[in-house]
Amino acid sequence: MIASLTGTVKSISSTSAVIEVGGIGLLVHLPPRFAASLTVGLQSTLDTTLIVREDALTLYGFENLQDRELFELLMTVTGIGPKVAQSALSVYAAENIVMAIKNEKPAILEKIPGLGKKGAHRLILELKDKVQTFSGIYATHEKIQPFHWRDQLNDALTGLGFTQRESEKAIEV
Numbered sequence: 001m002i003a004s005l006t007g008t009v010k011s012i013s014s015t016s017a018v019i020e021v022g023g024i025g026l027l028v029h030l031p032p033r034f035a036a037s038l039t040v041g042l043q044s045t046l047d048t049t050l051i052v053r054e055d056a057l058t059l060y061g062f063e064n065l066q067d068r069e070l071f072e073l074l075m076t077v078t079g080i081g082p083k084v085a086q087s088a089l090s091v092y093a094a095e096n097i098v099m100a101i102k103n104e105k106p107a108i109l110e111k112i113p114g115l116g117k118k119g120a121h122r123l124i125l126e127l128k129d130k131v132q133t134f135s136g137i138y139a140t141h142e143k144i145q146p147f148h149w150r151d152q153l154n155d156a157l158t159g160l161g162f163t164q165r166e167s168e169k170a171i172e173v
Contacts, residue, residue: 002059006045009038012159017061019044028061029082031090036156037063051082060086070094077119077126084114101131 007021046061047068062068074085100108109120157167
């Protein structure tokens with residue numbers, strides 16, 4: 001398994017990036033908010049998971065080890081594959097997903113594209129006991145909110161090289 005990689009960002013799309021490692025360009029699928037934070041030409045380190053299928057080898061990248069571990073845990077749930085697990089990390093921060101599962105809040109999880117009502121209940125049922133091990137990693141948040149479009153836009157602008165101040169000013173206009 002490829003657990004992490006460090007290399008130069010060669011290109012970025014909304015959900016993936018090509019990272020050159022040792023002269024080889026690796027296509028890595030990323031949550032959109034993380035993809036927006038990367039900058040072409042700069043060195044980057046990603047935690048990764050390699051999904052091996054009969055017809056493809058697909059590499060998924062994450063900002064940190066905790067996101068990768070949650071991604072892998074989400075995929076243990078019946079009916080949840082890598083696309084739904086990645087969309088979960090695109091909509092909510094990892095700690096918010098863990099808290100929604102711990103607090104049995106299916107309405108929050110239903111907002112994840114591809115999950116639905118039954119999937120949210122199944123996710124809680126299958127992971128409630130398993131997410132207890134995540135308690136030391138994530139801080140407790142009382143209010144669970146999806147990423148706001150302003151936050152996503154701000155991440156995208158700073159990923160393109162704008163300063164934090166320039167990004168905030170452009171968003172307010």
